[in-house]
Amino acid sequence: MNELRISGFGGQGVIRCGYIIGKTAALFDNKHATLTQSFGPEARGSACSAQVLIDDKPIRYPYVSVPDTVVAMSQEAYDKFGRDITDDGTLLIDEDLVKPGEVTGNRKLYAVPATRLAEQIGNRIVANIVMLGFFTAVTGLISGEAAREALPSSVPERFVDLNMKAFEEGFEYGLVATGKAVEGKKAALDAE
Amino acid sequence: MTKEATLEPELSHPMDDLLRMDRIPHIWCPTCGLGTVVTAFASAIEKLQLGLDDITVVSGIGCTGRVAGYVKIDSFHTTHGRAIPFATGLHLANPKLKTVVISGDGDLISIGGNHFIHAARRNVDLTVICVNNFIYAMTGGQVAPTTPLTANASTMPYGNFEQPFSIPYLADSCGAVYVARWSALHVRRLVTAIAEAIAKPGFSVVEVISPCSTLYSRRNRLGSGLDLMRFYHDNCEIKHGADTRELAIGFQEKITVGKFIDRDRPTFVESMNNWYGKVFGDEYEPYEGSVK
Amino acid sequence: MTADPKGVLTGAHYLDGDHAAAEGALAAGCRFLAGYPITPSTEVAERFAARIPKVGGCFIQMEDELGSMAAILGAAWAGAKSMTVTSGPGFSLMMENLGLGIMMEVPTVLINVQRGGPSTGLPTLPGQADIMQARWGSHGDYEIIAVAPSSPQEAFDYMIMAFNFSEKYRVPTLVMMDECVGHMTEKIVIPEPEEIEIVPRKYYDGPKEDYLPYNVDTDMIPWMVKAGDGYRFHTTGLTHDERGYPVMNAECQDKLVNRLLDKIRSRVDEIVVLEEDQIEGADTVVISYGISSRVAIPAIEQARADGMKVGSLRMVTVWPFPENRIRDLAQKIGKFVVVELNCGQMYYEVERAAAGNAETLLVPHAGGWVHDSEDIYQAIKGGER
The missing domain is CATH 3.40.50.970 (Thiamin diphosphate (ThDP)-binding fold, Pyr/PP domains)
Structure with missing residues (x-):
């Protein structure tokens, strides 16, 4: 079983990001995936997170215990959730928004300028989807094909193209970051 | 007794078709205004030539709440204060039915006050006949949200010091499309008002000032029911179109009656259909009820 | 349908x-x-x-x-x-x-x-x-x-x-x-x-003049009609007779209330849905419902892996209470463990039905989260004979 926490500040779309990860795993990768979210009284701002469990077997206990993968898209979220991770866990951050400090144990840290890349392709609102692409390429917990299938029905219709582009942007960045591709979009796609 | 003995069983009453004769005699006190209200309601249905299968009555709890039990149409005797929301559900599931709420001032304006104002705001297509006797009668004469200042009630044993609601003002402020007030003495005008209110699409309110000799009158030493009727005769002033801010009722003071509000505003269902028609275009099939 | x-x-x-x-x-x-x-x-x-x-x-x-x-x-x-x-x-x-x-x-x-x-x-x-x-x-x-x-x-x-x-x-x-x-x-x-199997409403289709809104056959369930269908019926929250008319006496109350009770009580076994797992030969049966039944599974599996004979009874229907089944099981097992996100509610029903024939243990939780599987495991283990 994999236990993930996707965190950031309210309004960044981290819950949506977690939702698409879960949906991809459950509907298109034929796994079991349970999403829960932390509800606070605030609608925006403050650290918020989505938790996803992914397993080949049915999931019983619905909450994350100690996550093996943590995505942090804000400093506050990183400070709050960044240390609550297994010893050999994987941390993914938006490098422009999070200063990670020292990463201890066998933990691996991967950084992507998700918000900056999103701005470059036209709208910072898709930073969460850039992160989704990056997460997919880096962790392999969901497959790229499945995520591409899940995306169109998970975002507003008029933003499908923008979101697909954002996903590819993050995905490619992830392939390069993990050495699965050398450079460029084509190389990245060929490598997959 | 002798009168009863001489009645032939085959004799019929003109209102037989509308009344559940197997439930008569009713529980109301002699000189209560509710008999007049039921008669006026029946006459209004007749006047409108409505089929008795096309109309339904919902009542709450209290003396007036018992109306639903005596009319021979589909009728619902619900919980205290909830006649309007119950009727809202009934109406929305089948908007083709004429849904009439007949209940008292305590039921509709106190415990059911929140429902009253919101149904008016939404303009749910209901007719509300609110029988106002200024007191909680069935429970024994407690103060009501309509009890005039200084009037005596069992829970205001030294006289009422709370400001009462003026029902027409409340209904008007909340958006009712038809608002009238008559007394149990104004039978002919009451029939017309009820008929107009039923015919009017939207939330319509007819307040009926009604004598309660057993409790309101007795506690306040106002004489018999007949004396109250005489009081209405001498003190009701007909003023159609009166400003609803001027309709407060003081203890044994003049009562302004008349038709105060008659305006047009889309009903809840019309608004829903208009709006969804705009939003969804041809994909939206106008709602006409949950059951085809 | x-x-x-x-x-x-x-x-x-x-x-x-x-x-x-x-x-x-x-x-x-x-x-x-x-x-x-x-x-x-x-x-x-x-x-x-x-x-x-x-x-x-x-x-x-x-x-x-x-x-x-x-x-x-x-x-x-x-x-x-x-x-x-x-x-x-x-x-x-x-x-x-x-x-x-x-x-x-x-x-x-x-x-x-x-x-x-x-x-x-x-x-x-x-x-x-x-x-x-x-x-x-x-x-x-x-x-x-x-x-x-x-x-x-x-x-x-x-x-x-x-x-x-x-x-x-x-x-x-x-x-x-x-x-x-x-x-x-x-x-x-x-x-x-x-x-998808749908149970249609039990509408009346007999002669109009014979319709009584609360007339029942042996099944105790009255036929329904809709407002506007022309039956001109009355219904009330007051105690009522077959006609739907208020009747204020003990006799009518007795008849009505007991029918309302019996139409369900006489069919408890027909209504109740339970999911039972490895009950046969079990020493301990874990009773749970809703989210707690999910959380109980890892604890039950762990206890079984440790050699304990643990059955699971999951209540799909929580009411009516499966009185007969619990009574019957109490004769055969040592202990019920009731897992629920409260400080003891269904637990008392189980204890009552067990009637001293089996021990009844509660794994309480005041709410705000779900049970820790370990707590459930300990409760199962604690009473193992």
Whole structure:
């Protein structure tokens, strides 16, 4: 079983990001995936997170215990959730928004300028989807094909193209970051 | 007794078709205004030539709440204060039915006050006949949200010091499309008002000032029911179109009656259909009820 | 009869329990929802409000829960399949007209997405402490049917089950969900409409002049008619006779109340749905429902791996209580372990039915989270003979 926490500040779309990860795993990768979210009284701002469990077997206990993968898209979220991770866990951050400090144990840290890349392709609102692409390429917990299938029905219709582009942007960045591709979009796609 | 003995069983009453004769005699006190209200309601249905299968009555709890039990149409005797929301559900599931709420001032304006104002705001297509006797009668004469200042009630044993609601003002402020007030003495005008209110699409309110000799009158030493009727005769002033801010009722003071509000505003269902028609275009099939 | 395809979103979806419940209602043919916003149940109403214009039906956000419950009874009498949805504080307000629904024998469905209580309690966190309120919350003697889903898929499935119960037995039926299930997102599969079995309303079709709204046959369940069908019937929350007319005496009360009770009590075995696992030969049986039944599984599996003989009895229907089954099991096993997100509610029912023949142990939890599997494991282990 994999236990993930996707965190950031309210309004960044981290819950949506977690939702698409879960949906991809459950509907298109034929796994079991349970999403829960932390509800606070605030609608925006403050650290918020989505938790996803992914397993080949049915999931019983619905909450994350100690996550093996943590995505942090804000400093506050990183400070709050960044240390609550297994010893050999994987941390993914938006490098422009999070200063990670020292990463201890066998933990691996991967950084992507998700918000900056999103701005470059036209709208910072898709930073969460850039992160989704990056997460997919880096962790392999969901497959790229499945995520591409899940995306169109998970975002507003008029933003499908923008979101697909954002996903590819993050995905490619992830392939390069993990050495699965050398450079460029084509190389990245060929490598997959 | 002798009168009863001489009645032939085959004799019929003109209102037989509308009344559940197997439930008569009713529980109301002699000189209560509710008999007049039921008669006026029946006459209004007749006047409108409505089929008795096309109309339904919902009542709450209290003396007036018992109306639903005596009319021979589909009728619902619900919980205290909830006649309007119950009727809202009934109406929305089948908007083709004429849904009439007949209940008292305590039921509709106190415990059911929140429902009253919101149904008016939404303009749910209901007719509300609110029988106002200024007191909680069935429970024994407690103060009501309509009890005039200084009037005596069992829970205001030294006289009422709370400001009462003026029902027409409340209904008007909340958006009712038809608002009238008559007394149990104004039978002919009451029939017309009820008929107009039923015919009017939207939330319509007819307040009926009604004598309660057993409790309101007795506690306040106002004489018999007949004396109250005489009081209405001498003190009701007909003023159609009166400003609803001027309709407060003081203890044994003049009562302004008349038709105060008659305006047009889309009903809840019309608004829903208009709006969804705009939003969804041809994909939206106008709602006409949950059951085809 | 099978489902009206208009409301059925056939296919695989990734939905939370609240949304899945709304889909279950639409698939069951529900076309009227009156509700009032309250965390964590609001998403049911939101989904219904979004979907209903194109399915064909009506959603209304009422001024409060008192009105919501009243409106769905009115709608049912006009022929609609109706429902409302709420959480603890709203559930308390709905108790008033839940009683009217029981008295008038109205088929309708009420979801309670339970949160921590009492009072405002924990709006965004789970609890199962309304289970006794579901049974006894409205005044007077009555019997009720309630189901408890433990996943979004079950939220969908059990909504259909709840509507079918309500139509079959003419009783408001409760879906006792909780915040965890309501806000948990998982895969749900919605079948084809023709695979969804729907119990139609028991409408009267005899001669009009013979119709009595509360006349019953040996099945104790009266035939229904709709307002506007020309029967010119009367119904009331007062104690009433076959005609629906108020009768204020002990004799009529005895007849009516006992029929309302017996129409459910005489069918407990027909209504009750239990999921039993490895009960045969078990020393300990874990009893649970809703989210707690899910959380109990890892503890049960661990205990079995350690060589203990542990059975599981999961209550799909939480009311009526499976009296006979518990009584019978108590003769054969050593111990019941009751797992619920409260400080002892169903536990007392189990203890009562066990009648001293088996030990009954509670794994309590005041709510706000789900049980730790370890606590359940220890309770199973603690009483092992």
